[in-house]
Amino acid sequence: QVQLVESGGGLVQAGGSLRVSCAASGTLSTLNAMGWYRQAPGKQRELVAMITSGGTTNYADSVKGRFTISRDNARNTVYLQMNNLKPEDTAVYYCNYKRLPQWVDYWGQGTQVTVSS
Numbered sequence: 001q002v003q004l005v006e007s008g009g010g011l012v013q014a015g016g017s018l019r020v021s022c023a024a025s026g027t028l029s030t031l032n033a034m035g036w037y038r039q040a041p042g043k044q045r046e047l048v049a050m051i052t053s054g055g056t057t058n059y060a061d062s063v064k065g066r067f068t069i070s071r072d073n074a075r076n077t078v079y080l081q082m083n084n085l086k087p088e089d090t091a092v093y094y095c096n097y098k099r100l101p102q103w104v105d106y107w108g109q110g111t112q113v114t115v116s117s
Contacts, residue, residue, distance in 0.1 A: 001027060
């Protein structure tokens with residue numbers, strides 16, 4: 001099992017910045033991907049950004065150029081720096097850990113990000 005503990009999030013005005021973090025613990029695998037999904041009210045959960053254990057990143061088109069994902073492998077922690085936030089970024093952000101190559105998903109409890117206009 002993998003446990004994910006998220007921190008960060010909160011309320012910010014449009015144009016502002018926030019950083020969310022997620023620390024993984026438990027039975028971790030050498031090959032993995034960590035990242036963030038988000039879910040706004042009435043919408044499906046969507047990928048925001050992912051980074052593999054090798055450092056390959058993937059971003060949703062809507063956040064490219066504004067969000068940056070990074071990780072500290074020694075701390076098994078992933079970070080999402082969110083700049084130039086927009087009201088449409090408002091959602092619950094969920095940390096995700098993918099055990100590879102089996103592609104098993106683990107989820108955090110979610111952290112609220114609210115961007116006011």
